[in-house]
Amino acid sequence: MALVTSEKMFEKALHADYAIGAFNVNNMEIIQGIVDAAEEENAQIILQVSAGARKYAKPAYLRKLVEAAIEDTGIDVCLHLDHGDSFELCKDCIDNGFTSVMIDGSKLPFEENIALTKQVVEYAHSKGVVVEAELGKLAGIEDAVNVDARDASFTVPSEAKEFVERTGVDSLAVAIGTSHGAYKFKGTPYLDFERLKEIHALIPDVPLVLHGASTVIPEFVQECNKYGGNIPGAQGVPEEMLTEAAKYGVCKINIDTDLRLAMTAKIRQVLSEHPEEFDPRKYLGPGRDAIKDMVKHKIHDVLKSSNTK
Ligand code: G3H
Ligand code: 13P
Ligand code: ZN
Numbered sequence: 001m002a003l004v005t006s007e008k009m010f011e012k013a014l015h016a017d018y019a020i021g022a023f024n025v026n027n028m029e030i031i032q033g034i035v036d037a038a039e040e041e042n043a044q045i046i047l048q049v050s051a052g053a054r055k056y057a058k059p060a061y062l063r064k065l066v067e068a069a070i071e072d073t074g075i076d077v078c079l080h081l082d083h084g085d086s087f088e089l090c091k092d093c094i095d096n097g098f099t100s101v102m103i104d105g106s107k108l109p110f111e112e113n114i115a116l117t118k119q120v121v122e123y124a125h126s127k128g129v130v131v132e133a134e135l136g137k138l139a140g141i142e143d144a145v146n147v148d149a150r151d152a153s154f155t156v157p158s159e160a161k162e163f164v165e166r167t168g169v170d171s172l173a174v175a176i177g178t179s180h181g182a183y184k185f186k187g188t189p190y191l192d193f194e195r196l197k198e199i200h201a202l203i204p205d206v207p208l209v210l211h212g213a214s215t216v217i218p219e220f221v222q223e224c225n226k227y228g229g230n231i232p233g234a235q236g237v238p239e240e241m242l243t244e245a246a247k248y249g250v251c252k253i254n255i256d257t258d259l260r261l262a263m264t265a266k267i268r269q270v271l272s273e274h275p276e277e278f279d280p281r282k283y284l285g286p287g288r289d290a291i292k293d294m295v296k297h298k299i300h301d302v303l304k305s306s307n308t309k
Contacts, residue, residue: 003066006100010207014249019252023046031062035047037293049079078100101132105117121168133172136156169206224264259294
């Protein structure tokens with residue numbers, strides 16, 4: 001019944017075959033859909049806020065909405081900054097109630113990523129906040145099918161070990177084949193399990209994180225497109241592969257796009273079937289229900305984190 005860090009969540013998940021769902025939040029309906037699903041599934045949960053989400057909703061609103069969600073449901077929530085790109089942004093979140101921050105130095109050279117991550121870790125730990133960092137670059141649209149591109153961008157296991165030892169970071173996001181957004185890579189979906197197992201063997205006590213873990217479920221893309229959208233039929237990593245990844249040290253799995261697609265498909269459907277409707281509650285309510293159904297599916301069928309509370 002509080003804001004908590006992910007420390008205890010990951011401790012349990014690391015030695016089990018499930019992962020904690022980390023879902024992106026931008027407004028009240030999304031927060032309510034996610035926490036109601038977590039409550040019904042009796043699951044541990046991470047709510048994450050990107051810099052864009054903070055700008056859209058304003059920090060105080062999101063913080064108060066998350067506090068309200070905890071009060072309303074009685075569940076524990078880890079409030080996490082997603083893709084923090086500077087020490088200043090991480091510090092601001094740490095100083096304003098976040099229990100976890102990500103410092104994303106993955107685009108920086110190795111030594112610079114280490115220096116920036118270390119700076120955030122020192123400040124965060126002095127305030128009882130945990131830190132996620134990232135090493136390697138997620139696959140671009142064309143990358144994952146090309147072996148050279150994979151080797152150039154995916155996380156190098158020996159570097160992962162050196163990185164966590166030198167930074168003292170609490171969890172590490174790795175690049176093994178997932179990619180962000182609805183425009184996933186072309187070709188057969190692919191996860192480099194050999195690389196993941198090697199990383200996990202070298203740093204068995206470090207919780208690993210997968211970003212870009214939406215599957216871009218065709219049913220929802222088609223539903224959006226039916227009402228005039230033009231989202232390409234891209235494929236994300238199949239859900240079975242995510243379930244498998246949870247067995248090799250992956251403790252946190254990030255999902256945003258699948259929630260966006262589910263909510264948008266439902267809102268488009270309602271407005272198309274009821275063009276006379278103009279009460280926002282009449283379409284945002286069903287949108288919230290669609291988020292809840294999707295999160296329950298992810299928790300129960302994919303992440304296997306039901307009844308982990
Ligand atoms: O990985 C990024 C998340 O999906 C957040 O996206 O920056 O559009 O809020 P955003
Ligand atoms: P998706 O775009 O695949 O949902 O990934 C979300 C994410 O990684 C947030 O950090
Ligand atoms: Zn991400």
